[in-house]
Amino acid sequence: xxxxxxxxxxxxxxxxxxVTCLLISPDDKFIFSASKDGSLIKxxxxxxxxxRLCVVxxxxxxxxxxxxxxxxxxxxxxxxxxxxxxxxxxRNKLIMIWDAATCKRLHIFTGHRDAVSGLSFRKGxxxxxxxxxxxxxxxxxxxxxxxxxxxxGHQDVITGLDSLSRECxxxxxxxxxxxxxxxxxxxxxxxxxxxxxxxxxxxxxxEEHMVSGADDxxxxxxxxxxxxxxxxxxxxxxxxxxxGLQQPFWISAVAALRNSDxxxxxxxxxxxxxxxxxxxxxxxxxxxxIPLVGFVNSLKFSAAGDFLVAGIGxxxxxxxxxxxxxxxxxxxxxxxxxxxxxxxxxxxxxx
Numbered sequence: 001x002x003x004x005x006x007x008x009x010x011x012x013x014x015x016x017x018x019v020t021c022l023l024i025s026p027d028d029k030f031i032f033s034a035s036k037d038g039s040l041i042k043x044x045x046x047x048x049x050x051x052r053l054c055v056v057x058x059x060x061x062x063x064x065x066x067x068x069x070x071x072x073x074x075x076x077x078x079x080x081x082x083x084x085x086x087x088x089x090x091r092n093k094l095i096m097i098w099d100a101a102t103c104k105r106l107h108i109f110t111g112h113r114d115a116v117s118g119l120s121f122r123k124g125x126x127x128x129x130x131x132x133x134x135x136x137x138x139x140x141x142x143x144x145x146x147x148x149x150x151x152x153g154h155q156d157v158i159t160g161l162d163s164l165s166r167e168c169x170x171x172x173x174x175x176x177x178x179x180x181x182x183x184x185x186x187x188x189x190x191x192x193x194x195x196x197x198x199x200x201x202x203x204x205x206x207e208e209h210m211v212s213g214a215d216d217x218x219x220x221x222x223x224x225x226x227x228x229x230x231x232x233x234x235x236x237x238x239x240x241x242x243x244g245l246q247q248p249f250w251i252s253a254v255a256a257l258r259n260s261d262x263x264x265x266x267x268x269x270x271x272x273x274x275x276x277x278x279x280x281x282x283x284x285x286x287x288x289x290i291p292l293v294g295f296v297n298s299l300k301f302s303a304a305g306d307f308l309v310a311g312i313g314x315x316x317x318x319x320x321x322x323x324x325x326x327x328x329x330x331x332x333x334x335x336x337x338x339x340x341x342x343x344x345x346x347x348x349x350x351x
Contacts, residue, residue: 018313034074078119089116118161133157217248237267255299266296294327
């Protein structure tokens with residue numbers, strides 16, 4: 001991957017408050033984003049033109065039945081692999097299901113007892129996994145509007161969740177210091193330990209490996225058969241001077257280009273970093289920095305790997321510890337050029 005030309009990074013403005021989460025549709029044509037302004041979220045954007053196609057307005061707390069949108073901060077979103085359903089989760093314990101094409105709301109799932117912090121559709125299905133600050137994971141059947149089951153185990157708020165095509169999901173357990181793999185048919189879980197701080201973000205790279213980031217500044221690379229990280233980058237984004245103390249920059253977002261060796265991490269350090277997973281996923285090699293000002297609250301690679309999208313805010317998605325005034329609450333589309341070799345034309349799969 002080549003360093004992108006900063007002049008070619010496109011900035012989409014529309015959210016008044018910090019962007020908290022975003023995703024790219026499976027065909028790479030649209031971006032859905034949500035923010036602390038509850039304008040629901042959603043904005044839906046067209047990637048090619050940068051146009052805003054639809055905005056779902058939010059409302060006041062308690063008016064969710066009458067309004068289309070959320071009435072509190074949206075913290076997470078997921079889209080089914082066929083692009084049909086979009087799910088969004090908010091601080092007010094609600095999960096809303098939408099028709100991704102029309103932005104019409106189809107259903108509201110209730111059942112979590114605290115903020116919904118992570119959502120993921122199992123690949124190839126309409127099974128939805130949700131994680132919450134109430135420390136549990138729930139399983140839903142979206143096509144049937146049905147609740148399936150609840151899984152317990154984490155000792156602190158769950159901050160992130162991801163899944164692929166197997167009937168399992170992985171979660172980041174905040175201050176309980178664990179990453180967990182939930183095997184849903186067996187009703188069992190594997191516990192992974194390796195970070196020192198609150199584990200705030202997680203993503204599967206493929207069916208065997210995952211990556212997580214924590215507020216101790218560390219980035220961890222895991223194999224699903226080992227309880228300890230295969231590789232750990234400490235202070236991955238360097239250190240900041242906070243009230244006279246040297247503290248690592250928190251890792252606030254991680255992304256993996258599925259089934260490849262390319263990762264991205266975000267913080268409020270002034271740049272998004274790209275990483276390569278070394279041989280056998282046992283090393284983390286820093287590739288390059290992409291300058292971006294603000295809290296990087298969400299990162300996603302396009303399926304083809306030809307662009308990276310970052311959700312930027314003046315504040316962290318989970319709180320208001322700091323504010324970066326010069327940051328713009330926006331979505332940045334970063335084109336990724338790949339090195340071409342003389343023998344082969346440039347193809348989306350090569351890195």
